[in-house]
Amino acid sequence: MTTDSRDQSILNKSRADKFILVVDIPSILKPINRKSVRDNRTIQLNTLQFSVYGVVVPKIQVPAIALNYSGSPIHITSRTHPTYAPVNVNFTIDNQFNNYWVIYTWLNTLRNAKTGLYGEPSNANEFLTSETRLKDYAADFTVIAKDEYENDVIKWVYKHAFPTNLGEITYNHRTSTEIETTFEFVFAEVECTLL
Secondary structure, eight states, X not given: OOSSSSOOOTTOOSSOOEEEEEEOOOTTTGGGBOSSOOSTTOBOGGGOOEXXXXXXOOOOOOOEEEEEETTEEEEEXXXXXXXXXXXXXXXXXXXXXXXXXXXXXXXXXXXXXXXSSSSOGGGHHHHHHSXXXXXXXXXXXXXXXXXXXXXXXXXXXXXXXXXXXXXOOOOOTTSOOOOEEEEEEEOSEEEEEEO
């Protein structure tokens, strides 16, 4: 069960659960990825790291349908699921604001603050004339849970996800705590896998 040689009950936890968020970047943002350049027109994907201290795994449900049979209802599966609620992620902003900047840029590409259009101002016409496809602006988000020995235990993959909300930043120079905020994303499906 663990790679550590010490015997310990799995219920005897000496730390809070740890989670890592891995975000794939959609094709619409890949052309502006620059490893060494830091400016307002690029992002640095190698700096996209989230120190996640809170995330909600959605309720997984496949509702039943009641059918009348000989005067008594029986239940059969609907073979569908309701729309998943948006997921809210709490994270710590890195000291260069790089992880915040990537999410901001992603949202700004979905609706540009200067033009009010989909896509970058320099190529807005290209985006308007081409078919807007989910695969262009959506990606997979993966949440991995770790045990007390830093081993991966379980993961959830949120398919066709994209951010819809980036939370506010509250500055307080009287405390020495790290700057934290949230972002919200929507998705089509969630897959769960034991590791």
